[in-house]
Amino acid sequence: MSPKTLYDKIWDAHVAHESEDGTCLLYIDRHLVHEVTSPQAFEGLRMAGRKVRAPEKTIAVPDHNVPTTAGRENPAQMTEESRIQVEALDKNAKDFGIHYYPVSDVRQGIVHIVGPEQGWTLPGMTVVCGDSHTATHGAFGALAHGIGTSEVEHVLATQTLIQKKSKNMKVEITGKLKPGVTAKDITLAVIGATGTAGGTGYVIEYCGEAIRDLSMEGRMTVCNMAIEGGARAGLIAPDEKTYAYVQGRPHAPKGAQWEAALNWWKTLFTDEGAHFDKVVTLKGEDIQPVVTWGTSPEDVLPITATVPNPSDFKGGKVDAAKRSIEYMGLTVGQKLTDIQIDTVFIGSCTNGRIEDLRAAAEILKGKKIKDGMRAMVVPGSGLVRAQAEEEGLAQIFMDAGFEWRLAGCSMCLAMNPDQLAEGERCASTSNRNFEGRQGYKGRTHLVSPAMAAAAAITGHLTDVREMM
Amino acid sequence: MEKFEKLTGIAAPMPLVNIDTDMIIPKIFLKTIKRSGLGVNLFDEMRYDRQGNEIEDFVLNKPQYREASVLVAGDNFGCGSSREHAPWALADFGIKAVISTSFADIFFNNCFKNGILPIVLPQEAVDVLMKDAEKGSNARMIVDLEAQTVTTSDGEAFAFEVDAFKKHCLLNGLDDIGLTMEKAASIDTFESAAAQARPWV
Numbered sequence: 240m241s242p243k244t245l246y247d248k249i250w251d252a253h254v255a256h257e258s259e260d261g262t263c264l265l266y267i268d269r270h271l272v273h274e275v276t277s278p279q280a281f282e283g284l285r286m287a288g289r290k291v292r293a294p295e296k297t298i299a300v301p302d303h304n305v306p307t308t309a310g311r312e313n314p315a316q317m318t319e320e321s322r323i324q325v326e327a328l329d330k331n332a333k334d335f336g337i338h339y340y341p342v343s344d345v346r347q348g349i350v351h352i353v354g355p356e357q358g359w360t361l362p363g364m365t366v367v368c369g370d371s372h373t374a375t376h377g378a379f380g381a382l383a384h385g386i387g388t389s390e391v392e393h394v395l396a397t398q399t400l401i402q403k404k405s406k407n408m409k410v411e412i413t414g415k416l417k418p419g420v421t422a423k424d425i426t427l428a429v430i431g432a433t434g435t436a437g438g439t440g441y442v443i444e445y446c447g448e449a450i451r452d453l454s455m456e457g458r459m460t461v462c463n464m465a466i467e468g469g470a471r472a473g474l475i476a477p478d479e480k481t482y483a484y485v486q487g488r489p490h491a492p493k494g495a496q497w498e499a500a501l502n503w504w505k506t507l508f509t510d511e512g513a514h515f516d517k518v519v520t521l522k523g524e525d526i527q528p529v530v531t532w533g534t535s536p537e538d539v540l541p542i543t544a545t546v547p548n549p550s551d552f553k554g555g556k557v558d559a560a561k562r563s564i565e566y567m568g569l570t571v572g573q574k575l576t577d578i579q580i581d582t583v584f585i586g587s588c589t590n591g592r593i594e595d596l597r598a599a600a601e602i603l604k605g606k607k608i609k610d611g612m613r614a615m616v617v618p619g620s621g622l623v624r625a626q627a628e629e630e631g632l633a634q635i636f637m638d639a640g641f642e643w644r645l646a647g648c649s650m651c652l653a654m655n656p657d658q659l660a661e662g663e664r665c666a667s668t669s670n671r672n673f674e675g676r677q678g679y680k681g682r683t684h685l686v687s688p689a690m691a692a693a694a695a696i697t698g699h700l701t702d703v704r705e706m707m
Numbered sequence: 708m709e710k711f712e713k714l715t716g717i718a719a720p721m722p723l724v725n726i727d728t729d730m731i732i733p734k735i736f737l738k739t740i741k742r743s744g745l746g747v748n749l750f751d752e753m754r755y756d757r758q759g760n761e762i763e764d765f766v767l768n769k770p771q772y773r774e775a776s777v778l779v780a781g782d783n784f785g786c787g788s789s790r791e792h793a794p795w796a797l798a799d800f801g802i803k804a805v806i807s808t809s810f811a812d813i814f815f816n817n818c819f820k821n822g823i824l825p826i827v828l829p830q831e832a833v834d835v836l837m838k839d840a841e842k843g844s845n846a847r848m849i850v851d852l853e854a855q856t857v858t859t860s861d862g863e864a865f866a867f868e869v870d871a872f873k874k875h876c877l878l879n880g881l882d883d884i885g886l887t888m889e890k891a892a893s894i895d896t897f898e899s900a901a902a903q904a905r906p907w908v
Contacts, residue, residue, distance in 0.1 A: 255897035256890050262872045264890060266897055268908045276790065278740035287884070296908075304738065320738035327740050364908065371789040371813060385813050387791035388742075389820035389883070397887045399894055403870065435725055436783040436809050469786065471812050492907030500907045535725045554830075555724035555781045562723070652788075654734045661757075673729045673787060675752050 242510035244407045245476050246442045249382040249507070253365045255399055264399040268364040269381075271350045272299040272337070272391070274328040275654070276369030280392035281331040290335070292398040297337040298359055301325045302349045303370075304654050305342050307617050307644035312343050321655065335395075348620020348646035351375040351588040355459065356622055358488025362477035362504040367394055372588045372670065373472075374465040378458035379485070380477035380507050382442070385466060405471045406516040408441035409509075412449035414523040419704040421528075421598065422457030423590060423668070423687035425449065426464040428526045431539030433519055438470030441517060444509060445475050449523035455484040456594035463589045464670055467536040476508040530575055530700055531672045531685040533563035538672070542690070542702045546573045566674055567682050568662070575700050578684065582665040583614040583695040584677070585641075585688055587651035590668035591619025593626050595688040599668075600632040602692035602706055608640040609698035615642040615657070617649040639695070653677045666694035709822045710880035711852050714803050716776030718848040719766045720840035726780055727787035728814060732796040745792055746799030767800075771843035777850060779833065779840040780807045785814025785825075794821040804850045806857065808833050819873045820883065824852055832857075832865045852878060 243251070256264040270293075277299070284291070291297055304321045305311060314322050325342070332339035340347045346357065351372055354360045366376045366383035369391040376383035386400065394400060410429055430437075443465050445458075453461065458475050465473025482501060485491045492500045527541035538560075540547070546569045549560035564571065569578065585591075585599050596616065608614050616636050618624035624646055627633050633643050650657040651669035659665055659681025668691050669676075672683040684700060693701040736748045754765045761768045767775060778784075778797075784807040785793060794817045797805070804824040818825045828836070839846055839859040846860035852874060858864040876883065887894075901908065 252901075256893040258872070260871050262870075264887060264894065266894070266901065275737050279742050279791075282740070289884070318738070324738055324740060361907070363905075369789055369791075371787065385789035387789055387794075387813060387817035387820060389791060389817065393884050393887065396884050397891075397894060398898070399887060401872075401883060401887065435786055436811075439783070439809055439812060466813075469783065469811060496907040500905070503905065535727075537725075555722060558722070559724045559781075652734050654737060671727075671729070671787060673727045675733055676729050679733075679752060679757070 242513040244509045244513045244515065245380060245444050245474050245507055246382065246407055247513070249363055249365065250404055252363065261403055263402050263404070265365060265402045267367050267394050267398050267400060268296060269354070269359055269366040270297045270394050271354055271366065271368035271373065272297060273303055273350050273368070273370060274301040274324045275303040276388050277331065277391055278324060278327045279388050280395055281335065283392040284395055289396045291337060291395045294336040296398065297395065298354065299328055299332045299337050300340040300347055300350050300353050301328050301342060303648045303652060305647045306655050307647045307649045307657060309645070311645060345621040345625060348623065349588045349591060349648055351463070352591060352619035352623065355379065356488070356620055358485060358491035361485060361491065361500070362481060363507050367400065371466045372463050375459050375463040375588055377462035377465065377473040378455060378475050379481055380474060382472055382474065384472040405442045406440055407514065408438060408443045408470065408517040408519070409515040410443050410445050411447040411518070411520045412445070412523050413447045413520060414449060415452065416449050416523045416526060419528050419689065419707055420526050421687040421689065422453050422460035424526055424529050426461045427529045427531070427536065427539045427685060428521060429519065430464065430468045430536050431529065432521060433468050435467060435535055435537040436469045438465065438468040441470050443470045443473045445473060450475060451478070454594055455480055456592040459592065460589055464536065467670060477504050528687065528690055528703055530690065532567065532569065532575060533560065534566055534672055534674050535559070535563070536670070536672060536685065538563060540575060542575055542700065544575055546571055546575065576702060578700045579698060580664045580666050580684070580694055580700065581612060582659060582663050583612065583691050584650045584665055584667040584669065585615070585691050586617030586619065586649055587669040588619065589670040590688050591617065591623065593623050595668065596623070596627045596632050599688040599692040600635040602689050602703065603639040603696070604635050606639055606696050608695040612640070612695055612698060614640060614695045615644055615650070617644040618646050620646045650677050666691045666700060708880045708882065711822060711824060711877040713853065714776060714850040715847050716803070717772060717774055717844050718777035718779050718836065718840035719772040719775035720837050721766060721778055721780045722837055724781035725783045725786055728785055728790050728793040729787055731785070731793040732790065737790060737792055742795050743799060745796035746801070749796040749800045774801070776801050776803045777848050778802055778805045779836045780805060782808045784810050786811040789813045791817045794818050794823050798823055806833060806836055819877060822877065824850065824877060826857060826867045828865055828867055835859065835863060
């Protein structure tokens, strides 16, 4: 048998039907659902008189639109439209008999944090959700990607997706990371190197010593942003860290089933000599703490750099860079560390896990945020929040001057009231710096949690290595 | 879904690269529980000022492009969020085809579910089509899915590739779910075998 990549193996294990032209029905093991991209899908089922084929494999949680302030169970806290959307999910979960974590449940949180936390996400699975950051689950060696609402309806009705296989891409990060460099810096550095369309048509497998050395939380951060590089999904082969993370979680297999699962999971790696259509290699020791300067996640530079000149770019990127610099209110040649900020956001499915909060708290311990700074921490789930409180992290954040919020997507996409005002500038641990992403005319610089904490203290983008 | 008919229409030029789905339809319009009515908010933050007045410079506000049914766009169109509200808004406005050198994967798939044809062509071809689109409403571009060609107002034709299954569905306005349901026996068989092989799933 010819050697296979990890992606090949998971794909092959899930093809329920293949047509002559290579169009496949890919069987879906886990379908995660949230309130924003699902109402039309459930409505479609109702209108066609269809049922959810596998409600036991379908998990719903409201996250995008929910307030993150105290007392949010009170519907009066939400706008009419948001309330209707969350209530629609409540009703759909009940009517169709799917697993559900309402806002009143301590396990509620961002869908991509709840899935792994509850043991729904397991190695070798296919996982989909009507959200592009579904790539997060690839950290477990699960083939996970975002889908549109029509596809959500298709999966609800048939538990399959119509798919053609993507190409294989290997992203290897060799060697060790230097102090102050994190998983967020890796994933941004990769996008900086490949561009936001560099992964289009591919599934990426991340590998190499620097990836192996990451915790599961860090691996989730890396895979989370595979989509920002254009890839359908990101994958990391499961190993002892993966098994240790999964074992004992509420929906992880137990007893003899655990042993059987483990036996299969241990076969989930890329065979020696397997073919990759594209290979990108970065040296771990070359990666520095990075920030984004523009309005695309590919606009990445080391924190020690300066705002680039649009004429340094080629093709359509010249005009795009001009537009970005104007939108961001920057000057060509300006040092990135001279960029003043007024808002700090720590959270999101990229960086809302316990390790992220620990990294930020480490920098903030015993310090205060800059006068006039608005800073908030939005834990990725109720359980992350509880753990952070138990570890004393919440107190560190609050003592420093951060707001300590309830779980949700919050200012990552700013659908709820957590938004930037016009012209405000944010150091954000989220995943997108698009125009208007965090609020109309708001300006976003993507950074790691430690870098966000450092910026909160100094009031400008800061090289965290100077504070360590 | 409506069948995709041969299209003769006005093409609007949007040369900006990396036009993301937040630009196509900002998140405040994602609170709807319907698919319809999003056309008026297509490209909202580029199209209107804060008071809701049209921004004259924006291409779809120009008199010659108000009836556009084709977009010719810069690289990597539709990147970002998976929101199907983006193709819903495009379709509701009246856009039936988008031409670029590349599209983000999820957006690309979402288009086909909503009767929109995303066409990938090499840079040189997109450059010619962009120039043609800049001629405004005097020019009509022809998109022929059956023949897999785009033709400029000057009669220069470019052939494009499209997945045979997706083409079939678009031309015939077919419902994916209905087609998959016809293969229910295969899914049943797979599901039983998988439950044996991986009972923990």
